[in-house]
Every structure is written in C-alpha cells, then in structure tokens.
Amino acid sequence: MNFKQKRLANTPKAIKLLNRLSLEEKVRLMSGSTKLEDLLGPLVAKGNHYNESPYPAGGSEKIGLPPLMFCDGTRGVVCGTGKSTCFPVTICRGASFDPVLERKIGEAIGREVKAWGGNLFAGICVNLPWHPGWGRSQETYGEDSFALGKMGAALVEGVQNEQVMACVKHYAFNSMEISRFKASIDCDPRTEREVFLPHFRDCIDAGASAIMSAYNRFRGICCGQNDYLLRRVLKEEWDFDGFVLSDFLTGISNTVQAANAGQDLEMCCTIHFGDKLIRAVRDGLVDEERINDSVLRIIRTIITFEEGRKKLPLSEKVLGCKKHRDLALQSAREGITLLQNHRHALPLDPRKLKQLALIGRLGNRENLGDNGSSRVFPAHTVTIFEGLEKAVPDTKIIFYAGSNTEHGKNLARESDAVIFVVGYDHLDEGEYAYGEDPHVTSTGDRTHGLSLHDDEIEMIRSAGPENKKSAVVLIGGGTILITDWKDSVSSILMAYYPGQEGGTAIAEILLGKLSPGGKLPFVLPAREEDLPRIRWDTENQWYDYYHGYRKLEKEGTVPLLPYGFGLSYTSFRISRPHFETDGKIITASCAVQNFGCMEGVEVVQMYVGFKNSKIDRPVKTLCGFSRVHLRVQEEKRISISCPVEKIKYYNTAKGIFKLEHMKYEVYIGTSSADKDLFLGSIKL
Numbered sequence: 001m002n003f004k005q006k007r008l009a010n011t012p013k014a015i016k017l018l019n020r021l022s023l024e025e026k027v028r029l030m031s032g033s034t035k036l037e038d039l040l041g042p043l044v045a046k047g048n049h050y051n052e053s054p055y056p057a058g059g060s061e062k063i064g065l066p067p068l069m070f071c072d073g074t075r076g077v078v079c080g081t082g083k084s085t086c087f088p089v090t091i092c093r094g095a096s097f098d099p100v101l102e103r104k105i106g107e108a109i110g111r112e113v114k115a116w117g118g119n120l121f122a123g124i125c126v127n128l129p130w131h132p133g134w135g136r137s138q139e140t141y142g143e144d145s146f147a148l149g150k151m152g153a154a155l156v157e158g159v160q161n162e163q164v165m166a167c168v169k170h171y172a173f174n175s176m177e178i179s180r181f182k183a184s185i186d187c188d189p190r191t192e193r194e195v196f197l198p199h200f201r202d203c204i205d206a207g208a209s210a211i212m213s214a215y216n217r218f219r220g221i222c223c224g225q226n227d228y229l230l231r232r233v234l235k236e237e238w239d240f241d242g243f244v245l246s247d248f249l250t251g252i253s254n255t256v257q258a259a260n261a262g263q264d265l266e267m268c269c270t271i272h273f274g275d276k277l278i279r280a281v282r283d284g285l286v287d288e289e290r291i292n293d294s295v296l297r298i299i300r301t302i303i304t305f306e307e308g309r310k311k312l313p314l315s316e317k318v319l320g321c322k323k324h325r326d327l328a329l330q331s332a333r334e335g336i337t338l339l340q341n342h343r344h345a346l347p348l349d350p351r352k353l354k355q356l357a358l359i360g361r362l363g364n365r366e367n368l369g370d371n372g373s374s375r376v377f378p379a380h381t382v383t384i385f386e387g388l389e390k391a392v393p394d395t396k397i398i399f400y401a402g403s404n405t406e407h408g409k410n411l412a413r414e415s416d417a418v419i420f421v422v423g424y425d426h427l428d429e430g431e432y433a434y435g436e437d438p439h440v441t442s443t444g445d446r447t448h449g450l451s452l453h454d455d456e457i458e459m460i461r462s463a464g465p466e467n468k469k470s471a472v473v474l475i476g477g478g479t480i481l482i483t484d485w486k487d488s489v490s491s492i493l494m495a496y497y498p499g500q501e502g503g504t505a506i507a508e509i510l511l512g513k514l515s516p517g518g519k520l521p522f523v524l525p526a527r528e529e530d531l532p533r534i535r536w537d538t539e540n541q542w543y544d545y546y547h548g549y550r551k552l553e554k555e556g557t558v559p560l561l562p563y564g565f566g567l568s569y570t571s572f573r574i575s576r577p578h579f580e581t582d583g584k585i586i587t588a589s590c591a592v593q594n595f596g597c598m599e600g601v602e603v604v605q606m607y608v609g610f611k612n613s614k615i616d617r618p619v620k621t622l623c624g625f626s627r628v629h630l631r632v633q634e635e636k637r638i639s640i641s642c643p644v645e646k647i648k649y650y651n652t653a654k655g656i657f658k659l660e661h662m663k664y665e666v667y668i669g670t671s672s673a674d675k676d677l678f679l680g681s682i683k684l
Contacts, residue, residue: 002207003160003207003209003304004207004241006304007209007241007242007300007301007304008241008300010300010303010304011296011300013300013303014296014299014300014303015296017063017065017299017303018292018295018296018299020062020063021060021062021063021295023278023281023282023288023291024278025060025062026291026292026295027273027274027277027278027281027291028058028060028274029058029059029060029065029295029298029299030058030264030265030266030273030277030291030294030295030298031057031058031265031266031270031273031274031277032055032056032057032265032266032267032268032269032270033055033056033057033058033059033067033268033270034055034056034057034268034269035269036249036269036271039055039248039249039268039269049078049081049375049377050072050078050373050375051070051071051072051073051078051079051373052079052080052081053079053080053116053117054069054070054071054079054116054117054118054119055069055070055267055268056068056069056070057070057245057265057267057268058265058298063299065299065302065303066119066302066306068119068120068165068265068298068302069117069118069119069120070118070120070122070267070268071113071116071118071120071121071122071123072122072123072373072374073109073121073122073123073373073374073375073376074089074090074123074124074125074139074374075087075088075089075090075123075139075368075369075374075376075497075499076109076112076123076376076378077109077112077113077116077118077121077123077376078373078374078375078376078377079116079118080116080319080377081377082377082378082379083316083319083320083377083378083379084112084116084319084320084376084377084378085108085109085112085319085320085321085324085325085327085328085376085378085500086328086368086376086377086378086381086499086500087105087108087109087327087328087331087376087499087500088328088331088332088335088496088497088498088499088502089138089139089368089369089370089374089477089496089497089499090125090138090139090140090141091137091138091139091140091141091142091477091478091496091521091522092331092332092335092336092495092496092497092498092499092518093105093141093151093331093335094140094141094142094147094148094151094335094521095142095334095335095336095337095494095496095518095519095520095521095566096331096334096335096517096518096627097147097151097519097521097564097603097605097625097627098334098627099150099151099153099154100154100627101327101330101331101334102151102154102155102158103154103155103157103158103161104158104327105155105158105327105331106154106155106156106157106158106159106160106161106162106166107158107159107161107162108158108323108324108327109121109123109155109158109159109164110158110159110160110161110162110163110164111162111318111324112318112319112324113159113162113164114162114163114164115316115317115318115319116319118164119163119164119165119302119305119306120164120165120166120167120209120210121159121164121165121166121167122167122169122210122212122245123155123167123374124152124155124156124159124166124167124168124169124203124208125139125140125152125168125169125170125374126140126141126148126149126152126168126169126199126200126203127139127140127169127170127172127174127175127214128140128143128145128148128175128195128196128199129142129143129175129478129522130175130532130534130543130547131175131176131531131532131534131547132450132478132479132522132531133445133446133447133449133450133479133534133536134175134176134177134445134446134478135176135177135178135370135429135430135431135432135443135444135445135446135477136177136370136372136374136429136430136431136477137429137477137478137479138369138370138429138430138476138477138478138496138497139370139374139477141521142521142522143521143522143523143547143548143549143563144521144548144549144563144621144622145194145195145196145198145199146198146199146621146622146623146624146646147521147622147625148199148202149198149199149200149201149202149203150202150625152168152199152202152203152206153202153203153205153206154206156168156203156206156207156208157206157207160207160208160209160305163305164305165209165210165242165301165302165305166203166207166208166209166210167208167209167210167211167212167245168200168203168204168208168210168211168212169211169212169214169247170212170213170214170215170223170247171200171211171212171213171214171223171229171234171244172196172197172200172214172218172223172229173185173187173196173214173216173218173223173543174214174215174216174223175543176216176445176534176536176541177430177431177432177444177445177536178432178444178445178447178536178537179216179536179537179538179539179541180214180215180216180432181215181216181250182216182539183216183217183538183539183540183541184216184217184218184219184220184539184540184541185216185217185218185219185541185542185543186218186219186540186541186542186543187542187543187544187545188545188652189650189652190545190649190650190652191543191544191545192650193650193657194545194649194650195543195545195547196543197233198646201238204234204238204240208242209242209243209301209305210242210243210244210245210301211234211240211242211243211244211245212244212245212246212247212251212267213226213229213230213244213245213246213247213251213252213263214247214251215247215250215251222251222252222253222254222257222258224246224247224251224252224253224258224263225252225253225254225257225258225261225263226261227260227261227262230244230261230262230263231261231262234262235262241297241300242297242301243264243265243294243297243298243301244262244263244264244265245264245265245266245267246258246263246265246266246267247267248267248268248269249269249271251266251267252266252272253272254272255272255273255276255277255280255286256280256285256286258272258273259273259277259280259286259290259291259294260286260290262294263294264293264294264297264298265294265298277291320378320379325500325501328499328500328501329501329504329505331499332495332498332499332501332502332504332505332506333505333508333509333514333517334517334518334601334627335496335498335518336493336494336495336496336498336505336506336509336516336518337493337494337516337518337519337520337565337566338491338492338493338494338509338516338518338566338567338568338569339474339482339492339493339494339520339524339561339565339566339567340482340486340489340490340491340492340567341490341491341567341569342490342491343468343490345468345469345470345471345490345491346471346490346491346493346509346510346512346569347509347510347511347512347513347569348417348469348510348511348512349512350391350392350395350511352416353392353395353416353417354395354396354416355395355396355397355398355414355415355416356388356392356395356396356397356398356415356416356417356418356419357398357400357411357412357414357415357417357418357419357467358384358385358388358397358398358399358400358418358419358421359399359400359401359408359411359412359418359419359420359421359459359463360401360420360421360422360456360459361401361421362384362421362422362423362425362475363383363384363385363399363401363419363421364383364384364385364386364399364401365383365425366381366383367383367425367475367497368381368497368499368500369426369430369477369497370426370429370430370431370477371426371430372426372430372431372432373431374431378500380500381500381502381503382500382501382502382503382504383503384419384421384473384502384503384506384507385397385399385503386503387502387503387504387505387506387507387508388419388503388507388510388511390504390507391504391507391508391511391513392507392511398411398415403455403456403458403459405458405459405462405463406462408459408462408463409462409463409466411463412463412464412466412467412470413466413467415467416469417467417469417470417471418463418464418466418467418469418470418471419470419471419472419473419510420456420459420460420463420464420470420471420472420473420489421472421473421475422452422453422456422459422460422472422473422474422475423452423456423473423474423475423476423480424475424476424477424480425475427443428443428446428448428476429443429444429445429446429476429477430443430444430477431444432444432445444536445536447536447537449481449528450479450480450481450528451480451481451484451528452480452481452485457484457485460472460485460488460489461485461488464485464488464489465488468490469490470488470489470490470491471489471490471491471492471493471510472485472489472491472492472493473493473495473506473510474492474493474494474495475495475496475497476496476497477496477497478522479522479523479524479525480494481524481525481527481528482524482560483526483527483560493506493509493510493516494518494520512569512598515568515569515570515598515599515600515601516566516567516568516569517566517568517600517601517602517603517627518566519564519565519566519603519605519671520561520562520563520564520565520566521563522548522549522563523548523549523552523559523561523562523563523672524559524560524561524562524565525552525557525559525560526558526559526560530551530552530555530557530559531547531551532544532546532547532551545616546618548563549562549563549672550618550619550621553618553619553620553672554618554619562671562672562673562676563622563671563672564603564605564622564625564670564671564672565670565671565672565673565676566603566671568596568600568601568602569596569598569600570594570596570597570598570599570600570632571594571595571596572592572593572594572595572596572600572602572630572670573592573593573595574590574591574592574604574668574669574670574678575590575591575593576590576591576637577589577590577668577678577680578590578680579666579668579680579681579682580682581644581682581683581684583644583684584643584644585641585642585643585644586608586623586641586642586643586644586647586664586666586682587639587640587641587642588606588624588639588640588666588667588668588680589637589638589639589640589668590604590637590638590668590678591635591636591637592604592628592630592635592636592637592638593630593633593634593635594630594631594632594633594634594635595633596632597632598632599629599630599631599632599634600629600630601627601628601629601630602627602628602630602670603625603626603627603628603670604625604626604628604638604640604668604669604670605622605624605625605640605667605668605669605670605671605672606622606623606624606625606640606642606666606667606668607620607621607622607623607666607667607668607672607677608620608621608623608642608647608664608665608666608667609664609665609666609667610647610660610664610665611665612662612663612664613649613660613662614660615649615660617649620665620667620672621647622672623642623646623647624640624641624642625640626638626639626640640668644659644684645657647659647664659684660684661684662683662684663681663682663683664681664682664683664684665679665680665681666679666680666681666682667679667680668680
C-alpha cells in the first residue's frame with residue numbers, strides 16, 4: 001500500500017476526529033504556531049539561526065493530534081548547529097543521475113528530521129531554472145523537467161520511507177529571487193503544462209504529502225491563493241490528497257481568496273488565517289465545507305504518518321553519523337563532473353607530486369552554498385586543501401588565495417601541478433535576503449552574469465599556461481561560462497557545492513582514486529546570449545516554451561558542452577542499440593562496455609524526438625536515464641523505459657494531453673549531442 005492509499009484508508013478515522021472539533025478548533029489546525037518575533041529574532045540575533053528547531057503548526061490535544069513540526073532544507077536538515085549532515089546541493093545530486101542514491105539520501109534526511117523532533121521535511125525543491133542565473137538554481141536538480149521529476153520523486157519516497165511527511169516546493173513558476181515577492185509570471189498553456197508543471201505531478205504521483213505554494217504570482221494572482229493552481233490543477237485534476245501550506249509570512253495576502261482557492265495551512269505565523277478566517281466563515285465569505293476539506297487533509301496525513309513513527313523510535317545519535325557522512329561523500333563523488341581533460345592531465349600521479357600549488361580564495365574555505373533557508377550547520381566541513389593534505393601527506397601543498405598574477409605564475413611554474421579553485425559562494429548567488437551581517441546576505445540572482453570573477457579569469461589565463469598539469473575546480477550552483485579561459489588550462493572539474501565531505505571527494509578524483517562519473521544537468525552554452533532573455537528585477541516575466549538544451553537545439557545553436565555531458569578517466573563503448581514499444585511503454589536498450597584501464601561509471605540517456613510532428617515541438621527531449629557501474633572490460637546490457645504519457649503534448653483547445661500518431665525518433669547514448677547518440681525509431 002503506497003502513502004496515498006494509506007492516507008485515503010484513514011479518511012473515515014479522520015472524519016470522526018474532524019466532527020469533534022468546533023470551527024475555532026478547526027481553524028487552529030490550519031494555522032502556524034510560531035510568533036513573528038520568534039521567527040525574525042534568530043535571523044538578527046548572533047548565535048541563532050532560522051529554523052534552529054522545528055516550527056510547529058496546528059495540533060489538537062482534544063483529539064490527540066500532534067502538531068506539524070516543520071524542518072526546512074534542501075541539502076539536509078537546517079535545525080541545530082554542528083550536528084546535521086550537510087549533503088551536496090541538489091544540483092550536484094542532480095548531476096549524479098542516480099535516483100537510488102537520492103532515495104537513500106532522503107531516508108537519511110528523514111531520520112535526522114525525526115531526531116530533531118520534526119515530522120515534516122520541506123526540502124524537495126523541483127523548481128525549473130528557466131534561466132541558470134536564478135540564485136537558487138543550486139537547490140534544484142537541473143534544467144530538465146523529466147530529470148527533476150525522477151529525482152524529486154526519489155527524494156519524496158526516501159523521506160517518507162522514514163515516516164516523515166515530504167513537502168514539495170515552490171508551486172509554481174518560482175525561478176527568480178530578486179523579484180519573487182512581486183513578479184507575475186505568465187506563459188502559454190503548453191509551456192505551463194509541458195515545461196513547468198510535470199515534475200510537480202511526478203512528485204505527487206510518488207506520494208508526496210504536502211505542497212508549498214510560491215511567493216510569486218501566476219497570471220496576476222498570488223500562487224498561494226491561486227484557485228487555478230491549487231484547487232483545479234493540483235486537487236481536482238491531479239487528485240492530490242495531501243495538504244497545501246503557504247510559503248512564510250507573505251505567501252498569502254488575502255484571507256478569503258486564499259481559503260477559497262485551496263490554501264490549507266498558513267505558515268509559519270498566523271497573520272491572515274486564525275481569527276480573520278473564523279470571521280470570514282461566520283460572515284459567509286468562506287464556506288465551512290472549505291475549512292472541513294483542509295482540516296480533513298491535515299488530520300488524515302498526520303495520523304497516517306504517526307502510525308508508522310511509533311514503530312521507528314530514533315535517537316540523536318543519527319545526526320551527522322558516519323553512515324550519513326558516507327552518503328554525503330558518495331553523493332559528491334557521483335556528482336562532480338569532468339568537463340575537460342586535455343592530454344590526460346588528470347588524474348595526477350601522487351608519486352610525482354613533490355609540490356602542488358593550490359590557487360584561489362575558495363581552496364581553503366568551507367563553502368557549502370547559499371546561506372538562506374537551505375543552510376545546514378554540520379559538525380565539520382572538509383575543505384579542498386584539507387582533502388588534498390590528507391590524500392598526499394608527503395606533498396608540499398602551497399595555498400595562495402591572493403590575486404597577484406605574477407606570484408601565481410611563479411607558483412605554477414615551480415610546482416609539479418597547479419589547481420585553481422574558483423567560482424562562487426553565498427555572496428554571489430542564493431536566496432534573496434538583506435541584512436547587516438554579510439554572512440547571511442545574498443545578492444540573490446546572478447545579475448552580474450554567468451562568468452567567473454574578473455580576477456579569477458586573469459589568474460587562470462596568466463598562470464594556467466605555466467604548467468601542463470593544470471586544472472580548474474569550479475564551485476557554484478549551476479552554469480558557469482568557461483569559453484574565455486578554458487584553453488589556458490588542461491583540465492576542468494565542475495564540483496558544484498559538494499557538501500561537507502566535498503574536499504575529500506575532489507581530492508580523490510584529482511588523484512585518480514576514482515573516476516569522475518557526474519554528468520551536466522544543464523547545457524553549457526558558449527555564450528550567455530544563447531540563453532533565454534530575462535529581467536531579474538521586474539513585476540512581469542514571460543516564460544517561453546524553449547529553454548536550456550531544447551532551446552539551443554531548436555535554434556540550431558551548438559553548445560560548448562551538451563546536456564548530460566561528462567568525461568571519465570576510462571573509456572566506454574555503446575553498441576547494439578534496440579528500440580521498441582508496446583503502445584504504452586517506449587524502451588531503448590544497448591550494450592555498455594568499459595574498455596579503458598580503470599573501473600568507472602557511465603550515465604546512459606534516452607531521448608525521444610519529434611521531427612515528424614505537425615505542431616511546434618522540441619527536436620528531442622530526455623525520457624530516461626540509467627547510471628551504470630562497470631569494471632575494466634566489463635560489459636552490461638541495459639534497458640531504459642519511458643511511459644508514452646511522457647511524450648504527449650498538451651492540446652490547448654481541448655485542455656488535455658494528446659498523443660500524436662506518427663513516427664518518433666528514439667535515441668540512446670551518453671549526452672544530448674547527436675554525435676553521442678544512436679538513433680532509432682518507433683511508430684505510435
């Protein structure tokens with residue numbers, strides 16, 4: 001029995017509990033219990049932080065219903081200081097293309113939520129970065145809707161396997177920071193249904209218990225009180241049986257509109273519900289049946305998970321435990337992506353490293369990503385310097401954080417190898433927030449562009465050519481342009497924000513203890529002009545149907561690196577492709593062989609193409625993937641399947657998804673680039 005079936009099975013019990021409550025008691029279940037001063041106080045008081053302990057909402061002693069206990073985060077549980085495990089940011093985990101590992105991470109997060117006394121985890125972020133300059137791109141799995149849904153669903157399942165409610169956010173069209181409180185997003189119906197909403201549906205189908213509505217407006221109406229999104233699409237069309245909670249404080253602004261639209265719970269302080277909602281019901285502005293529906297959803301969900309929690313007692317010993325740290329390390333290993341490796345400069349041979357130059361301000365800094373609501377406070381973080389120092393104890397490592405290019409050139413010339421660690425931190429990108437403390441302030445979106453800082457580019461261009469064993473380690477939450485300096489160095493690793501064990505994983509990959517296996521979860525363009533045009537400070541933003549790799553392919557623009565791209569230290573061969581369909585499922589299979597000199601991982605990808613379509617459709621789109629681990633000379637045959645439902649288009653005239661009856665291209669290979677794919681066809 002899945003979680004939706006369990007919740008629905010508890011409906012009769014929940015109705016009995018609901019019928020015992022007065023209007024005032026029911027509305028209390030729809031209201032956050034945190035006082036405004038208790039929420040804002042830790043944000044300005046030194047030594048405290050947001051969500052240091054779970055935020056309560058609802059609960060009723062009268063019917064024996066415990067409150068919801070909210071824990072935030074996307075890379076772990078934000079509660080406490082010096083205890084929770086900090087996993088790599090979501091986009092790094094997206095680069096692993098490993099739903100099995102993501103499910104395990106969800107289970108670890110669920111255990112830590114329980115250890116903090118929580119029962120709801122609000123860290124399943126599946127917003128689609130329409131433009132990669134969005135400050136919170138790091139909190140999601142990448143640019144592709146199919147991958148977002150697959151990975152988000154895995155996290156939902158993992159968290160809920162530990163009897164913790166999973167909340168998916170931010171529903172919907174939340175892809176900018178600076179204007180998130182004021183912007184109204186619009187798009188055509190096909191863009192809405194085919195690009196921005198399918199991954200939310202995937203998480204709902206996986207059994208997600210809760211949805212958090214977004215701050216922004218959609219077609220002029222706040223998402224937190226948008227009848228079309230909350231009631232018609234989510235609850236009626238998708239048959240969502242869980243509950244909707246608002247984003248904090250300003251997630252709703254109108255009591256009547258929010259309640260009638262299907263907002264079930266105001267978080268985390270009561271501003272517009274509470275007494276205002278009671279009065280609205282008594283004045284006839286909100287029907288009490290609307291209240292009953294919300295409360296039934298909340299009661300039903302809580303009692304379903306409480307039944308399971310009683311069987312799974314847990315102590316604080318799980319917080320930051322070795323098992324969870326090992327998962328964080330494995331996640332970093334799987335996500336880090338090799339973008340360039342001229343003359344096989346990597347891996348470095350430890351036996352030939354008497355002196356190693358480590359250049360860049362980020363080389364010896366704890367840099368876990370955004371310092372906003374997703375910030376996790378682990379007991380320790382392994383920096384890249386520390387990771388290298390432990391991996392090659394007999395090598396002299398010279399760390400230089402400065403920007404004097406002459407000194408950098410001398411270091412590179414005198415060393416056996418040089419590693420540049422460059423990119424971003426929380427001051428460059430993240431959740432938009434103002435404050436006097438620079439440690440909690442973020443500029444939000446990357447309005448400065450997608451390139452490195454000028455001094456970093458100058459250092460790479462100057463010092464890189466001085467050493468044939470030169471590598472750049474990129475730190476950041478998404479697309480970083482490399483065109484202007486890539487030819488100045490031999491190798492480039494995209495490390496994202498790799499979590500508390502990231503320094504260890506980076507050192508292991510640089511030194512060849514394992515082969516990199518991550519793949520880009522976004523396209524890397526040669527120029528920023530190839531991406532969609534966006535205004536970060538705006539009250540209105542139109543989202544086109546095309547973005548990312550699908551935009552570049554449609555326009556015939558060749559990217560610098562395609563979606564799904566990633567190099568390895570070993571070599572793989574794809575052969576004997578086969579394509580078929582039974583009318584309901586599309587299947588692509590092939591043989592994958594490791595014919596290189598070390599074990600490694602290949603991510604095989606399936607795409608479906610629409611060249612014969614009579615309507616405007618992508619050249620091709622991702623429809624499946626499989627992460628394959630192979631020993632030297634090992635060969636495996638793998639099969640990837642996709643439901644035909646995933647290739648339907650949204651018929652705007654009839655308001656339904658329809659299948660075109662035609663010949664479809666089916667591809668299988670190692671990236672979205674045609675040269676990396678085998679082509680076949682099926683007819684539906």
